[in-house]
Amino acid sequence: VKVLLTGGSGFIAAHIVDILLQHGFDTVVTVRSDDKGKKILEAHPDTPKHKLSYVIVKDVAQDGAFDEAVKSNPPFDYVLHTASPFHFNVEDPVKDFLDPAIKGTTGILKAIKAYAPEVKRVVITSSFAAIVNGNQHPKVYSEENWNPVTWEEAMDPSNVYRASKTFAEKAAWDFVKTEKPNFDIATINPPLVFGPVVHYLNSLDAINTSNQRMRNIIQGQMKEKLAPTGVFLWVDVRDVALAHVKAIEVPEAGGQRFFVTAGYFSNKDLVDIVRETHPELESKLPPKDSPNDLPENIYGIDNSKSLQILGLKYHSFKESVSDTIDSLLAVGA
Numbered sequence: 001v002k003v004l005l006t007g008g009s010g011f012i013a014a015h016i017v018d019i020l021l022q023h024g025f026d027t028v029v030t031v032r033s034d035d036k037g038k039k040i041l042e043a044h045p046d047t048p049k050h051k052l053s054y055v056i057v058k059d060v061a062q063d064g065a066f067d068e069a070v071k072s073n074p075p076f077d078y079v080l081h082t083a084s085p086f087h088f089n090v091e092d093p094v095k096d097f098l099d100p101a102i103k104g105t106t107g108i109l110k111a112i113k114a115y116a117p118e119v120k121r122v123v124i125t126s127s128f129a130a131i132v133n134g135n136q137h138p139k140v141y142s143e144e145n146w147n148p149v150t151w152e153e154a155m156d157p158s159n160v161y162r163a164s165k166t167f168a169e170k171a172a173w174d175f176v177k178t179e180k181p182n183f184d185i186a187t188i189n190p191p192l193v194f195g196p197v198v199h200y201l202n203s204l205d206a207i208n209t210s211n212q213r214m215r216n217i218i219q220g221q222m223k224e225k226l227a228p229t230g231v232f233l234w235v236d237v238r239d240v241a242l243a244h245v246k247a248i249e250v251p252e253a254g255g256q257r258f259f260v261t262a263g264y265f266s267n268k269d270l271v272d273i274v275r276e277t278h279p280e281l282e283s284k285l286p287p288k289d290s291p292n293d294l295p296e297n298i299y300g301i302d303n304s305k306s307l308q309i310l311g312l313k314y315h316s317f318k319e320s321v322s323d324t325i326d327s328l329l330a331v332g333a
Protein backbone atom coordinates (compact mmCIF):
# COMPACT_ATOMS: atom_id res chain seq x y z
CA VAL A 1 0.00 0.00 0.00
CA LYS A 2 1.51 3.27 -1.14
CA VAL A 3 1.26 6.75 0.36
CA LEU A 4 2.27 10.22 -0.84
CA LEU A 5 3.13 12.62 2.01
CA THR A 6 3.58 16.33 1.22
CA GLY A 7 5.92 18.63 3.18
CA GLY A 8 8.22 15.76 4.15
CA SER A 9 10.85 18.07 5.69
CA GLY A 10 8.46 19.36 8.35
CA PHE A 11 8.28 18.80 12.10
CA ILE A 12 5.01 16.85 12.04
CA ALA A 13 5.68 15.11 8.71
CA ALA A 14 8.93 13.57 9.95
CA HIS A 15 6.97 11.75 12.66
CA ILE A 16 4.36 10.69 10.10
CA VAL A 17 7.14 9.14 7.98
CA ASP A 18 8.29 7.07 10.96
CA ILE A 19 4.79 5.74 11.65
CA LEU A 20 4.01 5.04 7.98
CA LEU A 21 7.17 2.95 7.74
CA GLN A 22 6.44 1.14 11.02
CA HIS A 23 2.96 0.32 9.73
CA GLY A 24 4.37 -1.09 6.48
CA PHE A 25 3.36 1.60 4.00
CA ASP A 26 5.51 2.40 0.95
CA THR A 27 6.12 6.10 1.42
CA VAL A 28 6.99 8.88 -1.02
CA VAL A 29 7.47 12.36 0.41
CA THR A 30 7.44 15.69 -1.40
CA VAL A 31 10.17 18.20 -0.50
CA ARG A 32 11.27 21.53 -1.93
CA SER A 33 14.85 20.58 -2.75
CA ASP A 34 17.10 17.63 -3.42
CA ASP A 35 19.08 18.52 -0.34
CA LYS A 36 16.02 18.22 1.92
CA GLY A 37 15.09 14.92 0.31
CA LYS A 38 18.56 13.48 0.91
CA LYS A 39 18.43 14.46 4.57
CA ILE A 40 15.25 12.40 4.98
CA LEU A 41 16.80 9.33 3.34
CA GLU A 42 19.94 9.75 5.47
CA ALA A 43 17.74 9.63 8.58
CA HIS A 44 16.53 6.17 7.46
CA PRO A 45 19.71 4.42 6.31
CA ASP A 46 18.25 0.91 6.65
CA THR A 47 15.04 1.57 4.74
CA PRO A 48 15.08 0.22 1.16
CA LYS A 49 14.43 2.60 -1.74
CA HIS A 50 11.06 1.13 -2.65
CA LYS A 51 9.88 1.78 0.91
CA LEU A 52 10.97 5.44 1.13
CA SER A 53 11.78 7.96 -1.58
CA TYR A 54 11.15 11.63 -2.40
CA VAL A 55 9.95 13.81 -5.24
CA ILE A 56 10.49 17.55 -5.55
CA VAL A 57 7.59 19.99 -5.40
CA LYS A 58 9.22 23.41 -5.12
CA ASP A 59 6.19 25.51 -4.33
CA VAL A 60 2.76 24.11 -3.61
CA ALA A 61 1.15 27.44 -4.62
CA GLN A 62 2.12 27.04 -8.31
CA ASP A 63 -0.53 25.90 -10.79
CA GLY A 64 -0.10 22.22 -11.49
CA ALA A 65 2.57 21.87 -8.75
CA PHE A 66 1.46 18.32 -7.93
CA ASP A 67 0.57 17.10 -11.41
CA GLU A 68 3.71 14.98 -11.75
CA ALA A 69 4.17 14.08 -8.06
CA VAL A 70 0.82 12.27 -7.82
CA LYS A 71 1.62 9.96 -10.76
CA SER A 72 3.27 6.77 -9.61
CA ASN A 73 3.70 3.17 -10.57
CA PRO A 74 2.37 1.27 -8.67
CA PRO A 75 -0.17 4.03 -8.02
CA PHE A 76 -0.75 5.79 -4.72
CA ASP A 77 -3.55 4.52 -2.51
CA TYR A 78 -3.54 7.43 -0.07
CA VAL A 79 -2.27 11.00 0.15
CA LEU A 80 -1.39 12.95 3.31
CA HIS A 81 -1.14 16.70 2.77
CA THR A 82 0.80 18.52 5.50
CA ALA A 83 2.71 21.16 3.48
CA SER A 84 1.57 24.66 4.43
CA PRO A 85 3.44 27.68 5.77
CA PHE A 86 3.53 27.97 9.56
CA HIS A 87 5.57 30.93 10.79
CA PHE A 88 5.04 34.57 11.69
CA ASN A 89 7.16 36.38 9.10
CA VAL A 90 4.33 37.99 7.19
CA GLU A 91 5.31 40.31 4.36
CA ASP A 92 2.52 39.61 1.91
CA PRO A 93 -0.44 37.80 3.51
CA VAL A 94 -1.73 36.48 0.19
CA LYS A 95 1.56 35.34 -1.31
CA ASP A 96 3.16 34.10 1.91
CA PHE A 97 0.18 32.31 3.46
CA LEU A 98 -3.17 32.28 1.70
CA ASP A 99 -1.92 31.15 -1.71
CA PRO A 100 0.23 28.23 -0.54
CA ALA A 101 -2.38 27.08 1.99
CA ILE A 102 -5.45 27.33 -0.26
CA LYS A 103 -3.98 26.70 -3.72
CA GLY A 104 -1.73 24.01 -2.26
CA THR A 105 -4.78 22.17 -0.97
CA THR A 106 -7.05 22.60 -3.99
CA GLY A 107 -4.06 21.98 -6.29
CA ILE A 108 -3.30 18.58 -4.83
CA LEU A 109 -6.96 17.55 -4.85
CA LYS A 110 -7.29 18.58 -8.53
CA ALA A 111 -4.10 16.71 -9.45
CA ILE A 112 -5.31 13.54 -7.70
CA LYS A 113 -8.68 13.72 -9.43
CA ALA A 114 -7.04 14.18 -12.82
CA TYR A 115 -4.00 11.90 -12.60
CA ALA A 116 -4.32 9.50 -9.65
CA PRO A 117 -7.77 7.90 -9.81
CA GLU A 118 -6.69 5.00 -7.54
CA VAL A 119 -6.33 7.26 -4.50
CA LYS A 120 -9.01 6.31 -1.97
CA ARG A 121 -8.54 8.96 0.69
CA VAL A 122 -6.71 12.24 1.26
CA VAL A 123 -5.89 13.28 4.82
CA ILE A 124 -5.27 17.00 5.23
CA THR A 125 -3.45 18.64 8.14
CA SER A 126 -5.79 21.40 9.14
CA SER A 127 -5.66 23.02 12.58
CA PHE A 128 -7.52 24.16 15.67
CA ALA A 129 -6.98 27.50 13.91
CA ALA A 130 -9.85 26.48 11.60
CA ILE A 131 -12.07 25.76 14.63
CA VAL A 132 -11.32 28.53 17.15
CA ASN A 133 -13.43 31.67 17.44
CA GLY A 134 -11.23 34.19 19.23
CA ASN A 135 -14.06 36.76 19.50
CA GLN A 136 -16.50 34.46 21.21
CA HIS A 137 -15.52 31.03 22.45
CA PRO A 138 -18.35 28.47 22.43
CA LYS A 139 -19.10 26.59 25.65
CA VAL A 140 -17.34 23.51 24.30
CA TYR A 141 -15.05 23.27 21.26
CA SER A 142 -15.54 20.29 18.94
CA GLU A 143 -15.44 19.46 15.23
CA GLU A 144 -18.76 21.34 14.91
CA ASN A 145 -17.06 24.73 15.27
CA TRP A 146 -15.57 26.86 12.50
CA ASN A 147 -13.39 29.95 12.71
CA PRO A 148 -15.60 32.78 11.34
CA VAL A 149 -12.60 34.79 10.01
CA THR A 150 -13.21 36.81 6.81
CA TRP A 151 -10.87 37.48 3.87
CA GLU A 152 -10.62 41.11 4.95
CA GLU A 153 -9.61 40.14 8.49
CA ALA A 154 -7.04 37.78 7.00
CA MET A 155 -5.04 40.78 5.72
CA ASP A 156 -4.06 41.50 9.34
CA PRO A 157 -0.73 39.71 9.90
CA SER A 158 -1.88 38.50 13.32
CA ASN A 159 -4.84 36.68 11.73
CA VAL A 160 -3.43 35.40 8.49
CA TYR A 161 -2.04 32.04 9.61
CA ARG A 162 -5.33 31.03 11.22
CA ALA A 163 -7.25 32.32 8.22
CA SER A 164 -5.02 30.37 5.82
CA LYS A 165 -5.84 27.13 7.63
CA THR A 166 -9.56 27.94 7.77
CA PHE A 167 -9.90 28.82 4.08
CA ALA A 168 -7.75 25.86 2.99
CA GLU A 169 -9.86 23.39 4.93
CA LYS A 170 -13.11 24.93 3.69
CA ALA A 171 -11.82 24.74 0.12
CA ALA A 172 -11.10 21.04 0.58
CA TRP A 173 -14.62 20.21 1.81
CA ASP A 174 -16.09 22.35 -0.99
CA PHE A 175 -13.96 20.52 -3.56
CA VAL A 176 -15.29 17.15 -2.48
CA LYS A 177 -18.87 18.41 -2.53
CA THR A 178 -18.76 20.01 -5.95
CA GLU A 179 -16.24 17.80 -7.79
CA LYS A 180 -17.35 14.44 -6.37
CA PRO A 181 -13.95 12.77 -6.83
CA ASN A 182 -13.23 9.03 -6.34
CA PHE A 183 -11.62 9.73 -2.96
CA ASP A 184 -12.98 10.98 0.34
CA ILE A 185 -11.11 13.27 2.73
CA ALA A 186 -10.44 13.56 6.45
CA THR A 187 -8.86 16.48 8.29
CA ILE A 188 -6.69 16.48 11.40
CA ASN A 189 -7.15 19.65 13.47
CA PRO A 190 -4.48 19.97 16.20
CA PRO A 191 -3.88 22.98 18.46
CA LEU A 192 -0.29 23.82 19.46
CA VAL A 193 1.90 20.78 18.75
CA PHE A 194 4.85 20.05 21.06
CA GLY A 195 7.20 17.11 20.97
CA PRO A 196 10.60 15.78 20.05
CA VAL A 197 12.30 16.94 16.88
CA VAL A 198 13.09 14.11 14.49
CA HIS A 199 13.36 16.16 11.27
CA TYR A 200 16.71 17.50 10.12
CA LEU A 201 17.62 20.60 12.11
CA ASN A 202 20.84 22.47 11.52
CA SER A 203 20.58 24.47 14.75
CA LEU A 204 17.97 25.58 17.27
CA ASP A 205 17.67 28.85 15.32
CA ALA A 206 15.69 26.87 12.78
CA ILE A 207 13.36 25.24 15.32
CA ASN A 208 9.78 24.77 14.06
CA THR A 209 7.27 27.42 15.14
CA SER A 210 5.31 25.46 17.75
CA ASN A 211 8.44 24.37 19.66
CA GLN A 212 9.89 27.90 19.75
CA ARG A 213 8.63 28.69 23.26
CA MET A 214 10.36 25.56 24.60
CA ARG A 215 13.63 26.70 23.04
CA ASN A 216 13.15 30.26 24.31
CA ILE A 217 12.52 29.02 27.84
CA ILE A 218 15.62 26.79 28.01
CA GLN A 219 17.80 29.48 26.41
CA GLY A 220 16.90 31.89 29.21
CA GLN A 221 14.88 34.23 26.98
CA MET A 222 12.06 34.33 29.58
CA LYS A 223 14.35 34.48 32.60
CA GLU A 224 13.05 37.88 33.69
CA LYS A 225 9.42 37.36 32.78
CA LEU A 226 7.37 34.41 31.59
CA ALA A 227 5.56 35.20 28.32
CA PRO A 228 1.75 34.87 28.19
CA THR A 229 0.52 31.42 27.09
CA GLY A 230 -1.68 32.53 24.20
CA VAL A 231 -3.49 29.37 23.14
CA PHE A 232 -4.16 27.07 26.10
CA LEU A 233 -4.52 23.79 24.17
CA TRP A 234 -1.76 21.44 23.14
CA VAL A 235 -1.09 17.96 21.72
CA ASP A 236 2.02 15.79 21.29
CA VAL A 237 3.43 15.49 17.78
CA ARG A 238 3.53 11.68 18.02
CA ASP A 239 -0.22 11.60 18.61
CA VAL A 240 -0.83 14.01 15.73
CA ALA A 241 1.27 11.84 13.44
CA LEU A 242 -0.53 8.67 14.50
CA ALA A 243 -3.87 10.41 13.90
CA HIS A 244 -2.88 10.99 10.26
CA VAL A 245 -1.99 7.34 9.73
CA LYS A 246 -5.08 6.08 11.59
CA ALA A 247 -7.17 8.34 9.39
CA ILE A 248 -6.13 6.26 6.38
CA GLU A 249 -6.33 2.92 8.20
CA VAL A 250 -9.77 3.31 9.77
CA PRO A 251 -12.55 3.22 7.15
CA GLU A 252 -14.99 5.27 9.30
CA ALA A 253 -12.53 8.18 9.39
CA GLY A 254 -13.57 9.19 5.86
CA GLY A 255 -15.54 12.41 5.61
CA GLN A 256 -14.61 13.47 9.18
CA ARG A 257 -12.73 16.30 10.85
CA PHE A 258 -10.75 15.32 13.95
CA PHE A 259 -10.06 17.79 16.76
CA VAL A 260 -6.94 16.19 18.26
CA THR A 261 -5.94 17.71 21.60
CA ALA A 262 -4.58 16.30 24.84
CA GLY A 263 -6.01 19.18 26.88
CA TYR A 264 -5.10 22.48 28.52
CA PHE A 265 -1.72 23.83 29.49
CA SER A 266 -0.12 27.12 30.47
CA ASN A 267 3.44 28.35 30.14
CA LYS A 268 3.64 28.22 33.95
CA ASP A 269 2.72 24.49 33.92
CA LEU A 270 5.35 23.96 31.24
CA VAL A 271 8.12 25.67 33.20
CA ASP A 272 7.18 23.80 36.40
CA ILE A 273 7.74 20.53 34.51
CA VAL A 274 11.09 21.64 33.10
CA ARG A 275 12.20 22.61 36.65
CA GLU A 276 11.32 19.13 37.83
CA THR A 277 12.65 17.02 34.94
CA HIS A 278 15.70 19.15 34.01
CA PRO A 279 16.95 20.79 37.25
CA GLU A 280 20.29 21.53 35.56
CA LEU A 281 18.47 24.24 33.53
CA GLU A 282 17.35 26.15 36.67
CA SER A 283 19.53 29.20 36.00
CA LYS A 284 17.82 29.77 32.62
CA LEU A 285 14.23 29.41 33.79
CA PRO A 286 11.63 32.15 34.47
CA PRO A 287 10.99 33.17 38.13
CA LYS A 288 9.50 30.45 40.32
CA ASP A 289 6.60 32.66 41.36
CA SER A 290 5.50 33.46 37.79
CA PRO A 291 1.70 33.65 37.67
CA ASN A 292 -0.38 30.93 36.02
CA ASP A 293 -2.52 32.60 33.35
CA LEU A 294 -4.78 29.59 32.61
CA PRO A 295 -8.31 31.02 33.09
CA GLU A 296 -10.44 29.25 35.69
CA ASN A 297 -13.61 29.28 33.62
CA ILE A 298 -12.06 28.37 30.29
CA TYR A 299 -14.12 26.93 27.39
CA GLY A 300 -14.69 23.17 27.31
CA ILE A 301 -13.16 20.76 24.77
CA ASP A 302 -14.54 17.58 23.26
CA ASN A 303 -11.92 15.30 21.69
CA SER A 304 -14.08 12.17 21.93
CA LYS A 305 -14.18 11.56 18.17
CA SER A 306 -10.40 11.20 18.10
CA LEU A 307 -10.57 8.65 20.94
CA GLN A 308 -13.47 6.64 19.55
CA ILE A 309 -12.78 6.59 15.80
CA LEU A 310 -8.98 6.96 15.66
CA GLY A 311 -8.33 5.18 18.96
CA LEU A 312 -5.84 7.81 20.11
CA LYS A 313 -4.36 7.66 23.62
CA TYR A 314 -2.76 11.00 24.30
CA HIS A 315 0.74 11.49 25.72
CA SER A 316 0.80 13.28 29.07
CA PHE A 317 2.03 16.87 29.19
CA LYS A 318 4.92 15.89 31.44
CA GLU A 319 6.17 13.24 29.04
CA SER A 320 5.79 15.53 26.06
CA VAL A 321 7.60 18.47 27.65
CA SER A 322 10.39 16.32 29.03
CA ASP A 323 10.95 14.53 25.70
CA THR A 324 10.88 17.82 23.79
CA ILE A 325 13.50 19.39 26.07
CA ASP A 326 15.71 16.29 25.75
CA SER A 327 15.53 16.52 21.98
CA LEU A 328 16.31 20.25 21.94
CA LEU A 329 19.31 19.71 24.22
CA ALA A 330 20.51 17.00 21.84
CA VAL A 331 20.48 19.52 18.96
CA GLY A 332 22.42 21.90 21.20
CA ALA A 333 20.90 24.62 23.38
Ligand code: NDP
Nearest residue numbers: 007009010011012059060082083084085100127192193210
Ligand atom coordinates in the same frame (compact mmCIF):
# COMPACT_ATOMS: atom_id res chain seq x y z
P1 NDP B 1 6.91 22.94 9.56
O1 NDP B 1 7.18 24.37 9.24
O2 NDP B 1 7.96 22.14 10.20
O3 NDP B 1 6.41 22.19 8.26
C1 NDP B 1 5.78 22.85 7.18
C2 NDP B 1 6.09 22.09 5.92
O4 NDP B 1 5.42 22.71 4.80
C3 NDP B 1 7.58 22.10 5.58
O5 NDP B 1 7.93 20.85 5.03
C4 NDP B 1 7.68 23.19 4.51
O6 NDP B 1 8.76 23.02 3.64
C5 NDP B 1 6.37 22.97 3.78
N1 NDP B 1 5.96 24.16 3.01
C6 NDP B 1 5.57 25.36 3.50
N2 NDP B 1 5.29 26.20 2.49
C7 NDP B 1 5.50 25.52 1.34
C8 NDP B 1 5.39 25.84 -0.04
N3 NDP B 1 4.99 27.06 -0.46
N4 NDP B 1 5.71 24.89 -0.97
C9 NDP B 1 6.13 23.66 -0.56
N5 NDP B 1 6.25 23.30 0.73
C10 NDP B 1 5.93 24.22 1.66
O7 NDP B 1 5.61 22.98 10.49
P2 NDP B 1 4.70 21.82 11.10
O8 NDP B 1 5.26 20.49 10.88
O9 NDP B 1 4.36 22.27 12.44
O10 NDP B 1 3.38 21.99 10.19
C11 NDP B 1 2.87 20.98 9.35
C12 NDP B 1 1.40 21.22 9.14
O11 NDP B 1 0.74 21.16 10.40
C13 NDP B 1 1.02 22.57 8.55
O12 NDP B 1 -0.05 22.37 7.66
C14 NDP B 1 0.57 23.37 9.77
O13 NDP B 1 -0.34 24.39 9.43
C15 NDP B 1 -0.10 22.27 10.57
N6 NDP B 1 -0.28 22.55 12.00
C16 NDP B 1 0.80 22.69 12.83
C17 NDP B 1 0.63 22.93 14.17
C18 NDP B 1 1.78 23.07 15.12
O14 NDP B 1 1.58 23.51 16.25
N7 NDP B 1 2.98 22.68 14.73
C19 NDP B 1 -0.73 23.08 14.75
C20 NDP B 1 -1.79 22.89 13.79
C21 NDP B 1 -1.57 22.62 12.48
P3 NDP B 1 10.23 23.65 4.00
O15 NDP B 1 10.72 22.89 5.18
O16 NDP B 1 11.02 23.39 2.79
O17 NDP B 1 9.99 25.09 4.28
